[in-house]
Amino acid sequence: MGVESALGEGYLTTRVDSLVNWARANAAWPMPMGLACCAIEMMAFAGPKYDAARFGSEVMRFSPRQSDVMIVAGWCTYKMSHAIRRIWDQMPDPKWCIAMGACASTGGMHRCYGVVQGVDNFLPVDTYISGCPPRPDAVLHALMKIQDKIKTEHSVMLDT
């Protein structure tokens, strides 16, 4: 049962931007960057109960070349930060980033010499999720925020 049965012989009008953003927003494939316990909640977020597939984000791509949203889940050491940044640089534009949990957002309880105090020190983070670890619903919420952000972007047409 496709959309054509509802439309009949009719047609739709839209803007190119809206169409592109609609497509992008509903196919934001995550790049799971599971560094610690948050990764377990991230798996629940992708699993059948919370079902990220409702938002088109069920395809966890372990290849940065095929993903749009990087979910940094867990505390990030200075040593790991170089690997993360390298993976981030390999992701094709446009791309978005979620800092999941207290540790990825601020360093959290790991207030020490070895842990980067927030991944926004080296990544352009779009959404921060509070919690230690956050519930999968919070990750869905962050994803919806990313979708909202994508939908307001000028992706094809320039704002003149």
Added chain:
Amino acid sequence: MALELNESLQNTIDGLSETFTDKLIEVYQSTGDTFIRIESDALVDVCNYLKDEHHFVFLTDIAGTDRYTSDERFEVIYNLVCLKHQTRLMLKVRCEEEAPELMTVSTVWQAANWMEREVYDMFGVRFKEHPDLRRIFLPEDFDYFPLRKEFPLLGIQGSIELPNTTPDTD
């Protein structure tokens, strides 16, 4: 305080004080564990003795301590387990602040290799004749020993580099 030792530990302590009379500094018990402290120059001999004669075949862990005292500042604690008698013994040695150095026990227990690297990484205690004494956790060009008391909690600004945030253009 009188020691409450079971038979096998009593045997071990008796054997130690007999064989290493002038190397054994103290024996005490705390929080259910038995601790012995020895002179650092007898470390390998004592370890070999404990392993060969008293079946302490399992080295569970090596820990370091910064006592922050003017003499014998660093202490290294060897957590030994005898699987045969199900007993645990903590072996302690101390070393000086200036160029702290001990003999490696990786010749006695292979497991000591990485544990000693960890103690070196965190406290800067060097282990003589260690097969591969490099840092194990921190970057190799890191200049400090982070678990020493004088090291600030949040580290030293800029001592570990963050990645470049402008991607390569070529």
